[in-house]
Structures are given as structure tokens and as C-alpha cells.
Amino acid sequence: MNRVAVVILNYRTPDLALAALESVAAQASPEDALIVVDNQGGDDALERLRAGVAARGLRDVGIVPSPVNGGFSAGNNLGIRAVTARAYLLLNSDATLRPGALDRLWEALEADPGVGLVSPRLLAPDGTPQSNCFRRHTPVSELLAASKTGPVERLLARWRVALPPDDPVAGVDPEWTSFAAVLIRREVIEQVGLLDEGFFMYFEDVDYCLRARAAGWRIAHEPRAEVVHLHAASSQLEALSAARRRRPAYFYAARRRYYGKTLGHLGPLAANALWTVGRGIAWTREALGNKAPHAVERELRDVWLG
Secondary structure (H helix, E strand, O other): OEEEEEEEEEOOOHHHHHHHHHHHHOOOOOOOEEEEEEOOOOOOHHHHHHHHHHHOOOOOEEEEEOOOOOOHHHHHHHHHHOOOEEEEEEEEOOEEEOOOHHHHHHHHHHHOOOEEEEEEEEEOOOOOEEOOEEOOOOHHHHHHHHHOOHHHHHHOHHHOOEOOOOOOOOOOOOOEEOOOEEEEEHHHHHHHOOOOOOOOOOOHHHHHHHHHHHOOOEEEEEEEEEEEEOOOOOOOHHHHHHOOOOOOHHHHHHHHHHHHHHHOOOHHHHHHHHHHHHHHHHHHHHHOOOOOOOOOOOHHHHHHHO
């Protein structure tokens, strides 16, 4: 059985996927397996991946073509099913491992049999830490995020989803971690199953972490394992949000699914109601001229229609 199977999901970013693959191959042991899943990327992505692997002299790399673009969960599940390993490192195509990161993640997993998932420290290309440890999303956190108002943020700080990126230390047990890069123990997958393919993209990581925690597994953070993350290079959600342009429908569908799974059939309603309260606070400040507009195009409509 392989030690670690590294699964890199490509969707129309073959050059990024090859860079991610190179960073892994430079530190992988003979016991590790390297898998690239092409999620129906089009634009000759599959051929470019194969040619890139050959040109770089990379050996024993499994390239798995997906028959359809089933999204983030489905693509990673395809890679997990393709190989047997003691642990699986899910790695975004827009992420690269710094030297030693793979072994450090593995050592953190091996050090505590109660740990089911291990997150690395995520860094921007300039070395700035990115948030990678989080509290769960709740209706109150929706109010907080929508208001974007200092007094509200201070009052409801305990419900803020993202933990400060400089705070997490080795051994921290966050409620969830980003699946831009995460090492998952095989026994976790055997116990709680694969990623929920009902999430096309977004919220699948928090959903999976909460399922693992409910089954008794801990989530560890290993800041000595560093991963450079281009952040939204393989998806455009943050760029759309920053430009206040409409987010894709699958984001709102995933949000609705998450609240339905975690809080029952009234969960999405509660989340939407408190988001609307928060948006009302922000709108009032904007109308009074005390705040620049920040709402995303058609956001109110999309939040409620999911």
C-alpha cells in the first residue's frame, strides 16, 4: 500500500497543475503515489498534461480523465478511488508544496492516531499567511459577513468564520480547514465516506470536516508544512466578489445544501434571514454615506433563491 497518494485536480489549468505536480515529485518518496485528475478541462488539457509530465521526466504519475466535470468533490473522489494509500493529500492545482511539506504533514498525522486530517500553513506567493483554520458557518456568521461593520464584527467576533492566519499553531483543532491542501487519513474515508458530490464546488470542505469531527476525528494544523497558494487562480469566486460581480449559481446552491445538512430544513431560511439583517445594516450605512458599497451583483436575489 502506498504511504500518501497526492491527488491534484485540474480544470483548465494544466500549467498550474504541472507546477503543483513538480513541487510534489521533488519531495515524494517511492512509497507515494501521484495522481492528476483532469475534470473535463477541455482546451487539450489532457494532452498538455501528458506532454508536460513526459517533458519533465516525471515517472509513475497517474493521469485520470474524468468523463464529466462533476465538480471539486467528484473529481477528488475519482482520484481517491484510483489508488490505495494510507493517507490522501488533496492539493489544488494552484498550490505548490515548499520543501519538506509532504513529510511534515505525514509526520503530524502519524504522531497522533486521533488526528484524521492535517492542514498545512497556506502562504500567498509573497509569503503572506492565508487563513486556513476556521469556525463553522452559522446564521450568525452570515449576519457578520453581510454587515461588514466594525461594531458588529467586534460584538460577534466569536462567530467570525476565519481564524487569524497568524494564530494557528501546531496541534490546534479547528472546526474545519480548507481543502486547497489537506492530508486525510484513509480510516477517515473508510468511516465517513468520500466527499459529498452534492456540492459542486464550495462548502464541501467544511461539510467533510464536520462529518469527520462528528465521527470522533480531530483536525490538526502543521504550520511547519508550508504550501504556496495562488488563491482563486483555479476558481474565480474571490475575483468576482472583489469586483462585485455576480457569483456563480453553484456557490449559492452549495451554501443552501450546507445549511440544510447542518441545521435541517429551516437552516437555509435562518441563514438567509440573518444575512438579510446584516445586509440591511450595511445598506443603511451606505445610504448615509458612511460606507462604500460592497454588495455583489444580484446577491439578495441569489441568496434567497439559492
